[in-house]
Amino acid sequence: MSDAIEELMNAVTRLSNEEKKEFILRALPELGREAIKDPGFLPRLLPVILGLIRESGFDLNQLLQLANMLGGTAPTPGQD
Structure with a gap:
């Protein structure tokens, strides 16, 4: 490193x-x-994110439902 x-x-x-x-x-x-401009990076990042979600105990199906409800319209963090 x-x-x-x-x-x-x-x-x-x-x-x-x-x-x-x-x-x-x-x-x-x-x-x-x-x-994400590097096409090889997302496949490396996704398992990290999914691992965090699993560790949290959050149900992946609930996460998908939440993502569908947000529909990509969630505000960008830090921009109130």
């Missing part, structure tokens, strides 16, 4: 739980837009 990534990981780890949540909501959209 590069020094910059290690430094960033350490900084994020030191955040409070609320700060980590805010960081994820604010950083993920921008990071995601860049990352």
Whole structure:
């Protein structure tokens, strides 16, 4: 792992739980837009996201229902 990534990981780890949540909501959209430009990245990311969902105990069928209800109209985090 590069020094910059290690430094960033350490900084994020030191955040409070609320700060980590805010960081994820604010950083993920921008990071995601860049990352999905690489067609090989999404297949690597999806198992991570699905693993988090499974660990949370959230039912994947409920998640799909929620996604259908939102219909892609959810506001971008951080843009109130």
